Amino acid sequence: MTPDTTVPARKGLLNALGLHRPELRAWAMYDWAVSAMQTVITTAVFPIYFISVAGADMPKPQATAWYSWANTAAAVLIAVLSPILGAMADYRSAKKRFLSVFMLLGVFSTMGMFFIMHGDLFLAATLFVLSLAGATGSMTFYESLLPHIAREDEIDRVSTGAYAMGYIGGGLLLAINLAWISNPALFGLPSGDNLTPAEATLPARLAFLSVGGWWLLFSIPMLRGVPEPPRRIETDETPTGNAVVVAFSRLRETLGELRLYKQAFLTMLAFTIYNDGIQTIVRMATVFGEELGLPRSDLITAVLIVQFVGIPFAFLFGTLASRLGTKRSILLGLAVYTGICIYAYTIHTVTEFYVLAGMVAMVQGGTQALSRSLFASMVPKHKSGEFFGFYSVFEKFGGILGPAVFGIAVSTTGSSRSAILWVIAFFVVGGAMLMTVNIAEGERMARDADARTLSA
Incomplete structure (x- = not known):
């Protein structure tokens, strides 16, 4: 009788994908859940709705400015709260509780977007800030669980496996939403030329409602299947201390001991610089496409290309890191990004723009996922919430300088085509800084810090 090799083969595949244990699959499902918010709300549907519907009573540049201010307000809110709440979650062993609070804030704010109608600019801006804060805040605590559930040899x-799951989840719901927005009659929704404002906006508003439901539903596996890390306190702390006081004390201590965590902070600084280049490409892609004269439908198709082509390449980068090393794999991704900028300078057609989107998909998820795991490997586990709070701040504010430089370059050269070459500097400088990181030393310092803690 031929032995059944199906189960071992399945386990081997899941191991290669980083999804070989139930808690790892449950953790990765949160990427699936929250990525729907990132694709539909922050990238494809809501920005257009914000300007064309909520901001319909004012000039488009003014509505666009409101949207930019809302992004900034959310970033500032998270920048202030993330490190403090991260340290509190570490001390109280409450990462999942904090994650749940931010997740629910984001879910209900996103669902509330269903009620945004013509001219409701203030409501739209408020809900967007809360939704974005919920997503960003929950990701801080979600990512801080990574060093607790993954071993060093699989992190x-x-x-990268979770990033790939995010591509699948976000891309799948975006495709469904775009289907009923483009063909409402096919889904039994109002269509035609003589619709009321409520009927005309119903497909988009249902998309916002679906994002909240999707986000909530697919968060359940992570909340049920990932254990809260055991509580650890430092030798100068007591289990019954005031969490707020301890949080500020830990933050002050960490900032005063940057020498001990030099490699982790150097990694974070390098990531901030090259991520500035990545975020500039992501945010300016639509502007660049419009300058080429591409229809909006083609720009949205390019977003879908990035989502679905990115899936196998995100998995591939996980395998690549085990062979080349994490740092070398990230540097390879940055080299490809440099080639992307050079290729973007030469393109003129829709087909070439699609090729450009495919090139971005090859490296975007893998580069960012490996940056996350590299940082996670060098942070003390008992301070992972605090450190990922800092990481969240650097990640969000890492997207400020790049677009500013891009804008200056456009003003100077008069063209996005020339400005895209300026972005190469971020990949060169960030990559050079990453090359100086001593991973072994960073991992050793993190382990030593954990060894000095007590069980609570």
């Missing part, structure tokens, strides 16, 4: 595969 890269687990991180």
Whole structure:
């Protein structure tokens, strides 16, 4: 009788994808859940709705400015709260509780977007700020769980596997939403030329409602299947201390001991610089496409290309890291990004723009996922919430300088085509800084810090 090799083969595949244990699959499902918010709300549907519907009573540049201010307000809110709440969650062993609060804030704010109608600019801006704060805040605590559930030899595969799950989840719901927005009659929704404002906006508003439901539903596996890390306190702390006081004390201590965590902070600084280049490409892609004269439908198709082509390449980067090393794999991704900028300078057609989107998909998820796992490997586990709070701040504010430089370059050269070459500097400088990181030393310092803690 031929032995059944199906189960071992399945386990081997899941191991290669970083999804080989139930808690790893449950953790990765949160990437699936929250990525729907990132694709539909922050990238494809809501920005257009914000300007064309909520901001319909004012000039488009003014509505666009409101949207930019809302992004900034959310970033500032998270920048202030993330490190403090991260340290509190570490001390109280409450990462999942904090994650749940931010997740619910984001879910109900996103669902509330269903009620945004013509001219409701203030309501739209408020809900967008709360939704974005919910997503960003929950990701801080979600990512801080990574060093607790993944071993050192699998952390890269687990991180890239989760990113790939995010591509699947976000891309799938975006495709469904775009289907009923483009063909409402096919789904039994109002269509035609003589619709009321409520009927005309119903497909988009239902998309916002679906994002909240999707986000909530697919968060359940992570909340049920990932254990809260055991509580650890430092030798100068007591289990019954005031969490707020301890949080500020830990933050002050960490900032005063940057020498001990030099490699982790150097990694974070390098990531901030090259991520500035990545975020500039992501945010300016639509502007660049419009300058080429591409229809909006083609720009949205390019977003879908990035989502679905990115899936296998995110998994591939996890395997690549096990062979080349995490740092070398990230540097390879940055080299490809440099080639992307050079290629973007030469393109003129829709087909070439699609090729450009495919090139971005090859490296975007893998580069960012490996950056996350590299940082996670060098942070003390008992301070992972605090450190990922800092990481969240650097990640969000890492997207400020790049677009500013891009804008200056456009003003100077008069063209996005020339400005895209300026972005190469971020990949060169960030990559050079990453090359100086001593990963072994960073991992050793993190382990030593954990060894000095007590069980609570």
